[in-house]
Amino acid sequence: MNAKTKIATCCALIAAAGMVRAAAQYQTFTQEKGKYAAFDASTTVTVECPDEAAAKWIASHYAEWYGDQAPKVKPGSTGLALQEGDEAYAATVDDSGVKVACRTLAGARWASYTLRQLAIAKRGTFKTEGRLLPVLRISDRPHLAFRAVHLCWFPEVRPQQIERAIRLAALLKFNYAIIEPWGMYESRKHPWWHWPNPTMTQAEVRRLVAIGKDIGITLIPQINCYGHASSARGCTIKHAMLDLQPEYEPLFEPGGWNWCLSNPETQRVLRELIAEMHENFGNPPYFHLGCDEAGAQTCPECVKTPNSVLVCRHITGLAEFVKSRGARPMIWHDMLLARGDPRWKGFVHCGNKDTATLADTLTKDVIICDWQYSYGNMKEARSDWPTMAYFKEKGFPVAGCPWRNYNAMKPMADYISKIGGFGFIETTWHHLRGKAWERMYQSAAHAAWGSVVSHGASFQISLRLVGHDMKVADYLDTGYLNYQVPPGWWVDND
Ligand SMILES: [Zn+2]
Structure with missing residues (x-):
């Protein structure tokens, strides 16, 4: 049930677990099949970036996208390795929270878009009360600048x-x-x-x-x-x-x-x-x-x-x-x-x-x-x-x-x-x-x-x-x- 599935993706839009693709040179995407973690006001997103603007941008856009259900954003170390280039990013999602690493504001945006595209509303309510993200690890960078x-x-x-x-x-x-x-x-x-x-x-x-x-x-x-x-x-x-x-x-x-x-x-x-x-x-x-x-x-x-x-x-x-x-x-x-x-x-x-x-x-x-x-x-x-x-x-x-x-x-x-x-x-x-x-x-x-x-x-x-x-x-x-x-x-x- 929890077999890891390795997927290569650009936009990390593989909501359906179980798809298996060969890993590309530029991206690795690993998703725990069927496992999701909360992505709501109880979640902390740790952002590691030399540019202070990255965490601020993510926080302000979470507020815009998710309102009072927005996860908390704080700068900090993540231990995530990055591929080469200014636009590279890496991210993990699990029950302990979300971690994002990048070198620039551009990398922070691409990471945020990937996670946003993967987030779904929590189940079982009339209206959205927070979101879920697949438990995942992703390391990503562009092919062309x-x-x-x-x-x-x-x-x-x-x-x-x-x-x-x-x-x-x-x-x-x-x-x-x-x-x-x-x-x-x-x-x-x-x-x-x-x-x-x-x-x-x-x-x-x-x-x-x-x-x-x-x-x-x-x-x-x-x-x-x-x-x-x-x-x-x-x-x-x-x-x-x-x-x-x-x-x-x-x-x-x-x-x-x-x-x-x-x-x-x-x-x-x-x-x-x-x-x-x-x-x-x-x-x-x-x-x-x-x-x-x-x-x-x-x-x-x-x-x-x-x-x-x-x-x-x-x-x-x-x-x-x-x-x-x-x-x-x-x-x-x-x-x-x-x-x-x-x-x-x-x-x-x-x-x-x-x-x-x-x-x-x-x-x-x-x-x-x-x-x-x-x-x-x-x-x-x-x-x-x-x-x-x-x-x-x-x-x-x-x-x-x-x-x-x-x-x-x-x-x-x-x-x-x-x-x-x-x-x-x-x-x-x-x-x-x-x-x-x-x-x-x-x-x-x-x-x-x-x-x-x-x-x-x-x-x-x-x-x-x-x-x-x-x-x-x-x-x-x-x-x-x-x-x-x-x-x-x-x-x-x-
Ligand atoms: Zn002429």
Whole structure:
């Protein structure tokens, strides 16, 4: 009955005892089958951390999460050994109480999230009267240091959904969220650069940044500085600026997909937008400049300069500007790989021979975000990623960026780790809903953090905790779909 079961986990969401998995390199999780210990006001949680802020953070968040049923928190020695790294943590739960060891506040957060996800209400009462935790030992650390989600603030996405996505990412131990505004950022410097009534207001950004800082996830702003200048999906032929404000046409190439790179006003506008958004985000250590899926420059002024020179000058200028603000620039990778180059067959590559020269001419401190979506076989699992190897060999920090190619995520993260790459960015695009959202977040979290376990309840439990933290009262802010039955369905389909 009390046989110990060894489980490897990232989020330690193995509520069901008896599961046996091979221990991963990064985590060990040992649970006494069927045994639980009290986790309530009678419990003492001993926290060992060189940073005094760790125990204070845990105590204040227990008060928020558990109210008058919150366990007591005290600093003290635990005797627990830690794995390497700033984010490592270790914890034990038994009848004598809970022990948590970590080196930083980040480790304290991850430990707290793991235990919170495992806690269940005591049995046999009408309402919750304290909680139970499985008797366990866990030692945990991340696989990769930079673990991000990329979130799209479409006009159709409610701000509450963005907050839910940020909070949920933190609970699943992502430490960065890149936010792409899609015409929804309320620029005061350039109020023409958005759709009417943008919901990504400066006050909302400050609020979300503060939430992120508290829960351990840093928000990174993005502006598409080359292609995708319409701030709208190409398949919609919408343009967030030119559809309603044609007077800004000179800033864009004919058609509006690219910025006009020969117009000095373009650099001025983009630098002012970068500065405004970077400051609004609290001057984070990274800024994403976009730069994917650009078309050819076609205006009479741009074509006078070789495309390779024009594009490199434009991106380098903005990258240097980002660096002058104390941040590191990031760009998508695809314009740096030429279409037709046989080396990239089967991989995403959208450039031409001119833009591909950027791999040699661009400053090597730009972080290359290599998005590989296994187009053609979304179930693909592979161990080699030649485009990532290429950028690494060229001297760039490279991040692996999957989407819905779930099977590719773990091997991609392993490959990034093996080559000493920069990190892992889970892109979500217009699929931040339903089963795809669950599978993207869960598979990516396990890949980036380093677990081998996938457990169906982890997303559901964590999303519900997010709702509690947000104190949601609206039906739309529950579950992973807005509606169980789509509006109009009764009329159209009965
Ligand atoms: Zn032009």
